[in-house]
Every structure is written in C-alpha cells, then in structure tokens.
Amino acid sequence: MAYNCVVLVKQVPDTKRITGQAMNEDGTVNRAALPAIFNPEDLNALELALNIKDQFGGTVTVMTMGLPAAAEVLRQGLYRGADRAILITDRRCAASDTLATSYILSCGVKKLNPDIVLCGRQAIDGDTAQVGPQCAEKLGIPQITYVEELIKLDGKTIVVKRNLGNGWQEVKGRLPVLLTVLDTANEPRVCCAKRLMKCKTAACGPEVETQIRAANPGASDEQVKAMAKQQGELLKQKGLLIEQWDLDMLNADLQWCGRDGSPTKVHRIQSVVLTAKESKSVEPTQAGVDAMIHELIVDHTLG
Amino acid sequence: MIDVNKQGEVWVFAEQHHGKLEDTPLELISKARELADTLKVKLGAVLLGDRVGELAVKLGHFGVDKVYLAEHPLLAHYQTSSYSKVIDDLIHKYNPQIVLYGATPTGRDLAPRIASSVKAGLTADCTDLQIGTHEIKKTNEVYDNLLFQIRPAFGGNIIATIINYDRWPQMATVREGVMPMPAADGNRKAEIVTEKVHLTQTDLALEILSEHVQQKKVNLKASRVIVAGGAGVGSKDNFKLVWDLAHCLGGAPGATRAAVDLGFIDRDHQIGQTGTTVRPSLYVAIGISGAIQHQAGMVESQKIIAINNDPSAPIFNVAHYKIVGDLNQVVPMMIKALKEKTIK
Numbered sequence: 001m002a003y004n005c006v007v008l009v010k011q012v013p014d015t016k017r018i019t020g021q022a023m024n025e026d027g028t029v030n031r032a033a034l035p036a037i038f039n040p041e042d043l044n045a046l047e048l049a050l051n052i053k054d055q056f057g058g059t060v061t062v063m064t065m066g067l068p069a070a071a072e073v074l075r076q077g078l079y080r081g082a083d084r085a086i087l088i089t090d091r092r093c094a095a096s097d098t099l100a101t102s103y104i105l106s107c108g109v110k111k112l113n114p115d116i117v118l119c120g121r122q123a124i125d126g127d128t129a130q131v132g133p134q135c136a137e138k139l140g141i142p143q144i145t146y147v148e149e150l151i152k153l154d155g156k157t158i159v160v161k162r163n164l165g166n167g168w169q170e171v172k173g174r175l176p177v178l179l180t181v182l183d184t185a186n187e188p189r190v191c192c193a194k195r196l197m198k199c200k201t202a203a204c205g206p207e208v209e210t211q212i213r214a215a216n217p218g219a220s221d222e223q224v225k226a227m228a229k230q231q232g233e234l235l236k237q238k239g240l241l242i243e244q245w246d247l248d249m250l251n252a253d254l255q256w257c258g259r260d261g262s263p264t265k266v267h268r269i270q271s272v273v274l275t276a277k278e279s280k281s282v283e284p285t286q287a288g289v290d291a292m293i294h295e296l297i298v299d300h301t302l303g
Numbered sequence: 304m305i306d307v308n309k310q311g312e313v314w315v316f317a318e319q320h321h322g323k324l325e326d327t328p329l330e331l332i333s334k335a336r337e338l339a340d341t342l343k344v345k346l347g348a349v350l351l352g353d354r355v356g357e358l359a360v361k362l363g364h365f366g367v368d369k370v371y372l373a374e375h376p377l378l379a380h381y382q383t384s385s386y387s388k389v390i391d392d393l394i395h396k397y398n399p400q401i402v403l404y405g406a407t408p409t410g411r412d413l414a415p416r417i418a419s420s421v422k423a424g425l426t427a428d429c430t431d432l433q434i435g436t437h438e439i440k441k442t443n444e445v446y447d448n449l450l451f452q453i454r455p456a457f458g459g460n461i462i463a464t465i466i467n468y469d470r471w472p473q474m475a476t477v478r479e480g481v482m483p484m485p486a487a488d489g490n491r492k493a494e495i496v497t498e499k500v501h502l503t504q505t506d507l508a509l510e511i512l513s514e515h516v517q518q519k520k521v522n523l524k525a526s527r528v529i530v531a532g533g534a535g536v537g538s539k540d541n542f543k544l545v546w547d548l549a550h551c552l553g554g555a556p557g558a559t560r561a562a563v564d565l566g567f568i569d570r571d572h573q574i575g576q577t578g579t580t581v582r583p584s585l586y587v588a589i590g591i592s593g594a595i596q597h598q599a600g601m602v603e604s605q606k607i608i609a610i611n612n613d614p615s616a617p618i619f620n621v622a623h624y625k626i627v628g629d630l631n632q633v634v635p636m637m638i639k640a641l642k643e644k645t646i647k
Binding site for chain 2: 034097136137142144146168171266268269278297
C-alpha cells in the first residue's frame with residue numbers, strides 16, 4: 001500500500017542568526033538582517049514523509065504559500081527527494097494571519113486529496129504552532145500533534161508516538177490525517193547530489209521570467225513573456241517546473257483570505273530592549289563577592 | 304463567525320489531566336480576574352472531564368465567578384476532537400468575549416482547532432494581556448476595551464501586541480510561568496453551571512493506546528533561587544560548578560539551550576523561550592552570553608547576578624550584579640562566601 005503525502009513547508013527568516021538590528025527604525029522588520037531558510041521542523045516533517053515513501057512507496061509533494069522567492073524551499077524539497085513542488089502565491093494572500101493561511105493551504109491540499117498531510121510543529125518566525133491544527137480542522141480530518149515516531153501504517157490506520165514534554169503517548173488514528181512533527185523525530189537528510197544536479201534548474205514561472213529578462217536585456221516585455229512561456233514548457237516536460245497556483249485556481253473564497261480573512265491585527269510592534277533598573281559592578285575578588293553575598297542576605301534575597 | 308459582544312464573559316480553559324488541574328490555567332486566573340473586573344463582566348472557567356466536580360469547587364477557591372462543567376465518560380482523557388467540539392458548542396451558546404488557554408502542549412493543540420472552527424483570531428504564547436483601545440487614524444475608527452495580546456515574536460527580538468476587533472471571541476494561549484499563581488481561598492465559591500454533553504464514540508478521532516507520564520527532574524518554576532549555566536561553562540564536568548553553587552544556595556540548576564544542546568545537562572533544566580520561563584528571587588547566570596531567547600525566560604527574576612569573562616556579553620544588560628571574570632574563580636569564591644556566612 002502506497003501513500004500520498006503532502007508536506008506543508010515555510011520559508012522563514014533565520015531568527016537564530018540575526019545580523020544587525022531585527023527592526024528598522026520605522027518599526028518594520030528588517031528582512032535584510034534575517035537570512036531566509038527552510039523552517040527547521042518542516043525539514044523533519046519532510047524527512048518523515050520521505051521515510052514513508054521509501055518504506056511503502058507513494059509520492060511526496062511539498063507545498064508552500066509565499067512570495068516567488070519561497071520557491072527556494074521547494075527546490076530544497078526536490079533536492080531531498082520530493083516528487084512534486086507547488087507554490088501558492090497571490091497578492092491577495094498578503095497580510096494573512098494563521099487562520100487565513102491555514103484556509104488557503106487547506107484549499108491547496110484539498111486539490112491533492114492526500115492520505116497524510118505533514119508539517120513541522122511550528123515555524124521559528126512566529127512560533128505559533130497554529131497552522132497545522134487549523135489546517136486539519138479546515139480539511140475536516142484529525143490532527144496528531146508533536147509526532148516523534150511513526151510506529152505503524154497499515155492502509156487505513158496510523159500509529160504514532162507523540163512527545164508531550166512531560167511524557168509520551170502512543171495513539172492510533174484513521175487516514176487521512178494531519179501530523180505535526182517535532183525536531184526530535186529524526187535527522188533530516190542532506191540534499192542528494194544527484195537530485196541536486198537534476199533539479200537545480202527547477203523554477204517557478206516568475207523566476208523563469210526574471211532569469212530570461214536578465215539574460216536578454218534588450219528584449220521587450222512581450223518577447224520576454226513568450227520566451228518565458230517556452231522555457232516553462234521545457235521545464236514542465238522535464239518535471240522541473242515548480243507549479244504556481246493562485247487563489248482562483250484554488251477556488252478560494254476571498255472573504256477568508258488575506259487581510260479580510262484574518263481576525264487578528266497588529267496593534268503595535270516594539271523592539272526588545274531589556275535592561276535592569278539598577279546595576280552594580282562587582283570585582284571578581286573574594287572581597288567583592290563577599291560584599292555582594294552580604295548585600296543579598298541583608299535585603300532578604302537570600303536566607 | 305461570531306459578532307462582537309461587549310457583555311460577554313471572560314473565560315479560562317481549566318485544563319486538567321487525571322483529575323488534577325494544570326498550573327498554567329490557575330496562573331491565568333489572576334490575570335483573567337483583572338481583565339474581567341476592568342470589563343465589568345464575570346469570569347468563567349470551562350472544565351471538561353469525567354467526574355471532576357471537585358475541581359469545579361477548587362476553581363471557585365481560586366477566584367472565578369462561574370464554572371461551566373462538562374462531564375462525560377468520553378471526556379476522561381483529553382482528545383482534540385471531543386474537547387474542541389464541546390468548547391465550540393459552549394462558545395456558540397454563551398458568546399464569551401475572551402477565551403484564554405494555557406500555552407501547554409494541550410492548550411496549543413486545542414486552541415487553534417477551536418479558533419478554526421469558530422473562525423476567530425488566536426494569538427499564541429502571550430506573555431502579557433491588557434485591556435486597551437485601538438485607533439485607526441486613517442478612518443477615525445476607535446475600538447475600546449479590546450484584549451491586548453502581547454507576545455514575543457521573531458525569536459524574541461520583537462514584542463508584538465495583537466488585537467482582534469471585528470470578530471469574537473478574542474482568544475489567546477498564555478505561556479507557562481509568566482503570571483503569578485493566585486492564592487486559594489476556601490471561602491470563595493463559584494456558581495457551577497452543569498452542561499449537558501452529547502458525545503458518541505465517533506467524536507473521538509483517535510485511540511490512545513498507551514501513555515507514559517514522566518515527572519520533570521527539576522521544578523524550576525517553584526525554585527526561589529536558580530543557578531544557570533551556559534555554553535561558557537565549557538564542559539559537562541565543569542558544569543559541576545553550577546550544581547555546587549545551586550546546592551549551596553538551596554536552588555535549582557538551570558541551563559541555556561546551548562548548554563543543553565552541548566549535553567552539559569538534561570533538557571528539563573532549559574530556561575528560555577523554548578524551555579521554562581522563571582521568575583525566581585535570585586538568578587545566577589554563569590557563562591551565559593544572554594541571547595534574547597534566553598533572556599525571555601529569566602528577565603523577570605527579581606535579582607540577577609551575571610558572571611562572564613566577556614564584558615560585552617548582553618547578559619550584563621539585564622544583570623543587577625555584574626561580575627566580569629573567570630567563572631572558575633568567581634563561582635568557588637561565591638561558594639566560599641556562602642559557606643562562611645552559614646557557619647557564622
């Protein structure tokens with residue numbers, strides 16, 4: 001029995017490796033200081049999907065919602081062994097909160113009718129862990145969060161181990177199901193060199209257009225479009241065109257997308273500046289340390 | 304979609320497992336009480352389970368006005384599908400204006416499922432909640448008495464205040480340990496509203512085959528003193544310094560994510576944005592540079608001592624006592640000073 005898996009992935013700013021100020025002076029996020037990466041736990045989700053494919057057969061599709069630049073994480077998915085890559089990109093997706101995002105993604109997943117939907121537990125930019133469960137609800141399928149291990153898969157049912165922080169649970173559910181995967185679930189594989197060579201030219205429509213425009217500085221818009229179309233066909237034949245879907249192709253109801261579909265709004269963003277109110281320097285000598293301990297005893301912090 | 308309703312109550316999901324209430328919803332009650340008082344509405348707790356009536360009485364002691372009690376054998380063990388169905392029904396029946404959940408593994412599994420079915424907003428992992436006013440200058444729209452849902456974002460580098468003004472309820476999960484536990488008072492009583500529950504076996508999407516609860520090796524949240532080590536401690540062997548000083552101070556040993564990742568100490572000891580949030584009387588940071596993710600978990604400590612040989616380490620920005628020096632010398636000095644004080 002083979003299984004069709006869809007892995008929902010996200011391109012995120014690398015919040016752990018911030019260079020310079022995270023915020024611009026006008027209060028917006030300084031994207032330039034934040035290199036874009038494959039959300040780490042989504043790699044664990046992809047690895048689990050690839051394990052399922054290796055063991056039982058079937059397909060793995062990687063899907064993301066984002067700007068055309070997010071095609072990079074889809075390519076990364078192809079390099080690791082995904083069969084198909086889908087980019088949901090549309091201006092009308094802008095300003096989507098987790099609810100709108102999960103609605104849009106669920107419209108995409110519905111078109112593929114998979115057996116198993118996988119995603120990382122959470123993304124490192126927002127750390128909300130909401131899109132997985134919300135997607136499952138929109139799809140009307142059960143969710144199993146915090147998956148650490150796949151124990152059994154037998155056609156109609158799945159058994160997994162969940163890690164709940166203060167212990168674990170083995171649960172059984174029916175397919176189709178949505179899993180959110182923990183970073184402790186596995187060690188994601190690195191890109192396969194052979195696949196990297198094969199898939200490195202994979203691109204989505206806007207990327208093809210940009211490449212052609214750069215290579216043909218004198219060409220008119222029409223010429224560029226025509227050449228891009230031709231190149232796109234060529235890539236498609238080779239299975240290297242990253243499919244691009246917009247909200248019309250998803251038959252998405254616009255009232256649930258973008259700003260209109262997002263109940264949460266930002267009231268204010270502040271940069272974090274943490275400082276102690278009073279601060280003392282203590283000499284790294286026995287006398288200095290003694291005096292400090294004495295002070296802490298006197299003010300009843302100690303004892 | 305549920306319309307705005309300014310008379311709606313403030314609700315807290317009273318998470319319980321095996322007949323024991325979790326700490327986080329109790330911590331939430333003190334803050335929720337403030338919010339309800341500001342809005343001049345009642346504070347309700349939503350309690351689901353099987354034969355958990357005793358807990359309803361206990362919730363009254365902690366200061367809620369009402370307990371919505373939903374009991375059913377199929378609610379004995381938490382499951383996303385059954386719990387979200389019951390709470391979704393309650394929300395539609397009573398129209399609360401605010402629903403709060405602890406950001407526990409269960410709360411973070413449940414709340415988004417409900418937010419999606421109710422089509423409401425949800426803000427994850429709040430560290431503070433306030434009531435405030437939002438103005439949209441362009442259109443001169445003013446929305447007052449909104450729930451300000453305050454949380455760190457971008458790995459703790461910014462603090463965002465999130466609101467929702469056109470759809471109800473306003474929902475948030477709140478981080479464990481960021482709000483103080485209220486004191487119980489046996490004289491306080493809540494009105495208990497017993498709800499009829501209609502569930503069948505098909506409402507349980509999963510079958511729990513086995514369960515293993517592992518007590519955490521350390522209770523950081525309950526410790527008055529925490530001595531935490533970072534990557535700068537250097538090795539697992541040298542981490543003994545952290546344990547020794549913690550022992551001398553009667554405190555608990557903590558660690559940064561980096562120290563945990565390096566294998567110096569077990570993950571149960573991790574403090575920070577991923578890990579436990581603590582607010583002890585005294586926090587001693589040893590060999591910790593002070594990444595913003597770590598600071599997020601300890602900055603509320605009443606007194607902070609930082610020991611680091613790098614004078615530019617960010618941890619010094621939040622320290623009350625800064626000791627620029629070699630931890631291998633300074634920590635033994637502290638142990639010596641403490642031992643002498645105890646002898647005297």
